Amino acid sequence: MKNELPKWADYGLIPLINLAIAFTVSGLVVLFVGESPIEAAKLLLRGSLGYGEGIGFTLFHATNFIFTGLAVAVAFHCGLFNIGGEGQAYIGGLGAAIVCLTLDTVTPWWITFPLAIAASALFGAAWALIPAWLQAKRGSHVVITTIMFNFIAASVMVYLLTGMLRPQGSMAPQTRTFEVGGQIPKLDFMMDWFGMDIGGAPLNLSFLVALVAAFLVWVLIWRTKFGYELRTMGTSPTAAVYAGIPPVKTVVITMLISGALAGMMALNPVMGEQARVELDFVAGAGFVGIAVALMGRSHPVGIVIAGILFGMLYQGGAELAFDMPNISRDMIIVIQGLVILFAGALEHMFRPALINFFEILSINSKSSSKGAA
Amino acid sequence: MDLIIQLLDTTVRLSVPLLLACLAGLYSERSGVFDIGLEGKMLGGAFGAAAIAATTGSAWLGLLSGIAVAVALSLIHGFASITSRGNQIVSGVAINFVAAGLTVLLGQSWFGLGGKTPQLPKTARFSPIELPFAEAMADVPVIGQIYVELISGHNILAYVAFLMVPLTWWVLFRTRFGLRLRAVGENPAAVDTAGISVVWARYRAVIICGILCGIAGTYLSIAQSAGFGRDMTAGKGFIALAALIFAKWKPVNAMFACLLFGFLEALDIRFQGVELPIIGVIPVQLMQALPYILTVILLAGFIGKAIPPKAGGIPYVKER
Numbered sequence A: 001m002k003n004e005l006p007k008w009a010d011y012g013l014i015p016l017i018n019l020a021i022a023f024t025v026s027g028l029v030v031l032f033v034g035e036s037p038i039e040a041a042k043l044l045l046r047g048s049l050g051y052g053e054g055i056g057f058t059l060f061h062a063t064n065f066i067f068t069g070l071a072v073a074v075a076f077h078c079g080l081f082n083i084g085g086e087g088q089a090y091i092g093g094l095g096a097a098i099v100c101l102t103l104d105t106v107t108p109w110w111i112t113f114p115l116a117i118a119a120s121a122l123f124g125a126a127w128a129l130i131p132a133w134l135q136a137k138r139g140s141h142v143v144i145t146t147i148m149f150n151f152i153a154a155s156v157m158v159y160l161l162t163g164m165l166r167p168q169g170s171m172a173p174q175t176r177t178f179e180v181g182g183q184i185p186k187l188d189f190m191m192d193w194f195g196m197d198i199g200g201a202p203l204n205l206s207f208l209v210a211l212v213a214a215f216l217v218w219v220l221i222w223r224t225k226f227g228y229e230l231r232t233m234g235t236s237p238t239a240a241v242y243a244g245i246p247p248v249k250t251v252v253i254t255m256l257i258s259g260a261l262a263g264m265m266a267l268n269p270v271m272g273e274q275a276r277v278e279l280d281f282v283a284g285a286g287f288v289g290i291a292v293a294l295m296g297r298s299h300p301v302g303i304v305i306a307g308i309l310f311g312m313l314y315q316g317g318a319e320l321a322f323d324m325p326n327i328s329r330d331m332i333i334v335i336q337g338l339v340i341l342f343a344g345a346l347e348h349m350f351r352p353a354l355i356n357f358f359e360i361l362s363i364n365s366k367s368s369s370k371g372a373a
Numbered sequence B: 001m002d003l004i005i006q007l008l009d010t011t012v013r014l015s016v017p018l019l020l021a022c023l024a025g026l027y028s029e030r031s032g033v034f035d036i037g038l039e040g041k042m043l044g045g046a047f048g049a050a051a052i053a054a055t056t057g058s059a060w061l062g063l064l065s066g067i068a069v070a071v072a073l074s075l076i077h078g079f080a081s082i083t084s085r086g087n088q089i090v091s092g093v094a095i096n097f098v099a100a101g102l103t104v105l106l107g108q109s110w111f112g113l114g115g116k117t118p119q120l121p122k123t124a125r126f127s128p129i130e131l132p133f134a135e136a137m138a139d140v141p142v143i144g145q146i147y148v149e150l151i152s153g154h155n156i157l158a159y160v161a162f163l164m165v166p167l168t169w170w171v172l173f174r175t176r177f178g179l180r181l182r183a184v185g186e187n188p189a190a191v192d193t194a195g196i197s198v199v200w201a202r203y204r205a206v207i208i209c210g211i212l213c214g215i216a217g218t219y220l221s222i223a224q225s226a227g228f229g230r231d232m233t234a235g236k237g238f239i240a241l242a243a244l245i246f247a248k249w250k251p252v253n254a255m256f257a258c259l260l261f262g263f264l265e266a267l268d269i270r271f272q273g274v275e276l277p278i279i280g281v282i283p284v285q286l287m288q289a290l291p292y293i294l295t296v297i298l299l300a301g302f303i304g305k306a307i308p309p310k311a312g313g314i315p316y317v318k319e320r
Helices: A007-032 A037-049 A052-077 A085-103 A109-138 A142-162 A188-193 A206-223 A225-235 A237-242 A247-264 A267-274 A285-295 A300-323 A330-345 A351-372 B002-030 B038-056 B059-083 B088-111 B143-151 B156-174 B176-186 B188-193 B198-224 B236-246 B251-270 B284-299
Strands: none
Touching: A007 A037, A007 A330, A007 A351, A007 B088, A037 A052, A037 A300, A052 A085, A052 A188, A052 A206, A052 A225, A052 A247, A052 A267, A052 A285, A052 A300, A085 A109, A085 A142, A085 A247, A085 A267, A085 A285, A109 A142, A109 A247, A109 A267, A109 B284, A142 B236, A142 B284, A206 A225, A206 A247, A206 A267, A206 A300, A225 A237, A225 A247, A237 A247, A285 A300, A285 A330, A285 B088, A300 A330, A330 B059, A330 B088, B002 B038, B002 B143, B002 B156, B002 B176, B002 B198, B002 B236, B002 B251, B038 B059, B038 B088, B038 B198, B038 B236, B059 B088, B059 B198, B156 B176, B156 B198, B156 B251, B176 B188, B176 B198, B188 B198, B198 B236, B236 B251, B236 B284, B251 B284
16 A cells, blocks of 8 residues: 555645634634624634734734744754744844843844844754753753743843843843834834734734744755755665764754744844833743644745744734634634644544545546546 | 641641643553643632632532543644654644643633633632641641641642552552553553554553543642632643652652652742852842753753653554
């Protein structure tokens, strides 16, 4: 028996089926709490894509998810599961904050921003270093260590935000608001080209940075020597070692890149929206990255699409919670969980059935072509 | 003396849910099914217990429902990781999300209290049990105090948790079921060759894991507190996971690890913001992060070596 599906079915059909099931089950949940799933879907679409400000918010959320999704995907390609995006992004925010707090009154944004990109990436990568090293050298599971580092990051940031980073005389656990030098411009002018007004949506330059990052990840993984080594490592560590690929170096560098991508996610909320570091500003985006990477099949194009889809869910879900009293924002978390479940953990559920289906299909077409001959 | 006993008493109370969840993880992971969904299962159990206890007014029905919810979530995890051979980590993450979202969503839709369940009356909760002779012992110095304050006066689930430790040891290391369970986690192919079903052994382990998580959740919502609240597990499932690694997947060690982490939490509550001699004020956040830091240090190899079950995380494929 051939155990393979045509490529289009593997990359297109299976994710679509899994996604459809996840949304069907979500629909059942909506039905269960006494609302109409179709109405809910309409509200969700209208809220996320129906008007300029909605689109602005959708893309703003998508920016976060593209960064964290790329972070998870890069690690995936090397056979590593980085669930530490949450903590890496949080610490990445610290890097961005240090740059902004020292330079925001001195330099214009176009000098601060590149430095902040570098700092957030550096801090995010640093937070991934110890889990990476432990995985490479000690074989302790990167999943476990990154979970631990998420919690440690949360404690560190609460400590800093209630202490050192809090301006004197303020009670709120956050940094002071950055001056103009620490804020990045919105993309309202770009949306103007399409004749749309983004209103109060905080869509900003970091969206474009995310798209560039997605392109660079594609180059890295499929067009460089290191990308080849990384993928070999992910497919078969023993073969990689046999081929002379240094395992420790590959694992550590991959995790550093992954952590850097997660760290850069902080730019969007910290410099683009709030212009300060607030408590828990990551708000689960690190975990959404897992769903995004799974749904996007760890390919940058897929991740951008999945990131925008999740951006729609977040923005549309907020509007939904506003209009349907029985559906709170927690519905988004449920949908997210179901997507991870069906597109991730149960991705093989329909594979055998589909393989059978294609088998029958090919046998039929063969016999019919024989009949014609 | 009073202070020490108080501190230890709080330690015991706080370590009960950790211990139950930790033992739950122990069964699952020893059978080769990694489980980072302990948190979600506990949360689901806590909600199930509180919701039913609130509607029926019976703590025991609450317990049953808490267990049922957690076992159902366990079975999803089992189906994903055993039958459909999916990624066990991904499945665990999914369960955490589904539980975190559904509990609040359903709670809001059923009770309309912003995701909380109604405040439970005393009769719908598990209340402390006076052990025999507690009154007579009260006047005996030291031992009496320890007996009355520390050993007596917990609710039944707390005693269940601590009884589970020797029971788990006995099941795992002295019964045929336990031997098979451990074998399935180390070398499933050998177990399969011996004609024993790997799938069934793993499913049983996963179900036990669900039951224990359900009890842990029930303890949180209807024994320790009087109702369910949004995200009430607050990372306890992950601390239990850390404790499991810290205990090197052994039941008695698990108890000590959970007591240690519970003690850290008790210290944190008791000495929050208090100026201590020499050390000064210990930051709350340091105390909260300490279980994780200790586990990372352990994993780095400074305190012995933690070796997980060999077949952990790998789905078993019968024929290649």
